[in-house]
Amino acid sequence: MMKLTLRNFAYSLVGIIALGALWWIASATFARDLPSPGKTWEESKVYVLQPLEKRGEMDQGIGRMAYYSLTRVAKGFLLAILIGTPLGFLLGSSNTFFRMFDPTIQVLRPISPLAWLPLGLVIFRQSEPAALFTIALCSMWPTVINTMSGVRAMPEDYRNVAKVLQLSRWKTLTKVSIPATIPYIFTGYRLSLGLAWLVIVACEMLTGTPGIGGFLWQEYNSLIYSHILMCILTIGVVGFTLDRLMGIVETRLRVV
Amino acid sequence: MSFIELKDLTMNYGTRSVLAGVHLSVDEGEFVSVVGSSASGKSTLLKIAAGLMEATRGSVTMAGEPVKEFSRKAAFVFQNYSLLPWFSALENVRLAVEGAFPDWPKKRQTDQAARYLQMVGLGAALAKRPGQLSGGMRQRVAIARAFAVEPGILFLDEPFGALDALTRSTLQQELALLCTAVERPVTALMITNSVDEAILLSDRILALSRGPGATLSPSIAVPLAKPRSANLLMHDEGAARIRVRLAEFLIGASGGNSRTRQRGDQAMGKTVPVEA
Numbered sequence: 001m002m003k004l005t006l007r008n009f010a011y012s013l014v015g016i017i018a019l020g021a022l023w024w025i026a027s028a029t030f031a032r033d034l035p036s037p038g039k040t041w042e043e044s045k046v047y048v049l050q051p052l053e054k055r056g057e058m059d060q061g062i063g064r065m066a067y068y069s070l071t072r073v074a075k076g077f078l079l080a081i082l083i084g085t086p087l088g089f090l091l092g093s094s095n096t097f098f099r100m101f102d103p104t105i106q107v108l109r110p111i112s113p114l115a116w117l118p119l120g121l122v123i124f125r126q127s128e129p130a131a132l133f134t135i136a137l138c139s140m141w142p143t144v145i146n147t148m149s150g151v152r153a154m155p156e157d158y159r160n161v162a163k164v165l166q167l168s169r170w171k172t173l174t175k176v177s178i179p180a181t182i183p184y185i186f187t188g189y190r191l192s193l194g195l196a197w198l199v200i201v202a203c204e205m206l207t208g209t210p211g212i213g214g215f216l217w218q219e220y221n222s223l224i225y226s227h228i229l230m231c232i233l234t235i236g237v238v239g240f241t242l243d244r245l246m247g248i249v250e251t252r253l254r255v256v
Numbered sequence: 257m258s259f260i261e262l263k264d265l266t267m268n269y270g271t272r273s274v275l276a277g278v279h280l281s282v283d284e285g286e287f288v289s290v291v292g293s294s295a296s297g298k299s300t301l302l303k304i305a306a307g308l309m310e311a312t313r314g315s316v317t318m319a320g321e322p323v324k325e326f327s328r329k330a331a332f333v334f335q336n337y338s339l340l341p342w343f344s345a346l347e348n349v350r351l352a353v354e355g356a357f358p359d360w361p362k363k364r365q366t367d368q369a370a371r372y373l374q375m376v377g378l379g380a381a382l383a384k385r386p387g388q389l390s391g392g393m394r395q396r397v398a399i400a401r402a403f404a405v406e407p408g409i410l411f412l413d414e415p416f417g418a419l420d421a422l423t424r425s426t427l428q429q430e431l432a433l434l435c436t437a438v439e440r441p442v443t444a445l446m447i448t449n450s451v452d453e454a455i456l457l458s459d460r461i462l463a464l465s466r467g468p469g470a471t472l473s474p475s476i477a478v479p480l481a482k483p484r485s486a487n488l489l490m491h492d493e494g495a496a497r498i499r500v501r502l503a504e505f506l507i508g509a510s511g512g513n514s515r516t517r518q519r520g521d522q523a524m525g526k527t528v529p530v531e532a
């Protein structure tokens with residue numbers, strides 16, 4: 001991960017400026033419906049400058065909308081890791097279990113959130129649990145797979161140490177296997193959180209619930225394109241921040 | 257009757273033959289060493305003897321019973337220390353004490369662990385994690401961990417292998433002391449690549465031939481009074497003869513043929529003394 005120095009910041013500005021220029025050129029030439037950067041700011045600054053304002057159910061500041069989405073993601077992500085971590089442990093420690101469930105998992109893994117959500121709606125009949133179901137199902141796999149590889153990669157020596165120290169099965173798990181796998185597990189968590197954030201937008205679009213994705217879809221239908229751009233930028237910044245935060249936790253744990 | 261008995265052990269990793277017909281017996285209270293060159297299968301032999309690994313063929317018995325798992329009375333010092341890096345030195349040792357004496361209150365377990373760490377000179381490093389300790393200090397923690405459970409049987413896999421000569425000799429003395437300090441007799445099986453270390457500590461020494469398909473030489477008794485001093489051994493004639501015989505085995509035996517097989521059978525019961 002890049003260090004946060006002034007110099008690196010200056011370099012990264014180049015990319016941001018280049019993107020802005022592309023955007024501006026596109027809006028000025030072939031994509032006439034696309035608002036220019038200036039116009040986007042002009043039309044959406046009220047959302048950014050008053051991020052916690054609530055004017056109506058689907059008309060709120062970006063802080064509030066991001067908050068709704070983040071809560072939803074947090075719940076779905078929590079569900080994902082609560083299921084994914086033990087599942088990964090089982091897959092990694094038992095060959096029989098692996099042979100029984102790995103093919104199924106490989107089939108479920110590539111299914112898009114757009115496919116899961118309708119199924120969730122059929123099962124739960126409400127948009128909120130269906131959204132959580134979709135987030136959990138889509139974001140779980142990196143946790144499952146990384147935890148599994150972590151258990152697999154545990155040195156044979158640690159298993160021997162557990163035998164020599166006469167540790168019970170439970171103690172072996174809590175004092176040896178879990179600590180040895182933690183760095184892998186957290187890599188899984190970071191990737192899972194990223195996926196959960198990706199999925200949330202699709203979920204909210206399809207269910208029309210308040211949140212950053214729901215707002216984006218609504219504004220598209222109302223033909224206010226500058227707000228779409230504002231949402232896209234917000235989604236990117238929030239996703240980036242989440243990834244960095246998890247990255248910091250991950251690095252801390254790797255040092256131990 | 258011998259206490260630990262390995263009979264006709266054969267070990268293959270897939271198609272690779274590591275041990276081919278190894279016989280070894282250790283009496284109660286005896287300190288036996290196996291010397292051999294790198295990658296000859298020493299660690300494999302020790303893990304099988306300790307019940308951490310299963311042999312392809314052959315039997316391991318302890319006090320007449322077949323060995324199926326690691327004995328409650330035993331301790332093992334691993335070649336690469338194998339401390340748990342997420343725990344302090346004290347917690348590493350305490351965990352072993354807890355495994356051996358689960359009925360003790362936690363306070364007593366901690367005291368026992370601290371006492372043994374002090375014994376190996378680590379009283380000031382109790383709270384340090386393995387990553388913050390030097391190689392020699394980690395090795396001491398590993399030795400304290402083994403002794404803190406007051407074992408009746410010690411399995412030592414090149415316990416000083418990765419150390420400089422000076423630290424090595426200090427720790428050898430400490431090990432010798434600890435072996436005599438503990439009230440009960442300690443039965444020990446040690447792997448080493450140093451002939452001098454073997455002579456310093458053992459009652460009996462065997463050489464493992466170079467693999468693949470390694471076998472053990474007949475055992476050589478070390479009839480020198482204990483405690484021994486490394487300095488005196490350097491000029492001792494008996495020690496010199498043992499050194500020569502071991503060198504013969506180590507250089508001469510290439511393993512996997514009928515000649516070494518015969519030696520293996522010979523090693524089963526008898527001890528070949530060094531001619532005076």
Ligand SMILES: Nc1ncnc2c1ncn2[C@@H]1O[C@H](COP(=O)(O)OP(=O)(O)OP(=O)(O)O)[C@@H](O)[C@H]1O
Pocket residue numbers: 269274292293294295296297298299300301335449
């Ligand atoms: N788990 C394993 N799977 C496959 N091969 C193995 C395994 N463990 C050891 N070997 C092989 O068996 C041979 C003997 O290994 P072992 O660790 O017993 O040797 P060693 O005598 O202890 O060596 P060293 O002196 O380097 O510690 C080596 O060639 C090694 O590559």
Ligand SMILES: [Mg+2]
Pocket residue numbers: 298299300335413
């Ligand atoms: Mg070895």
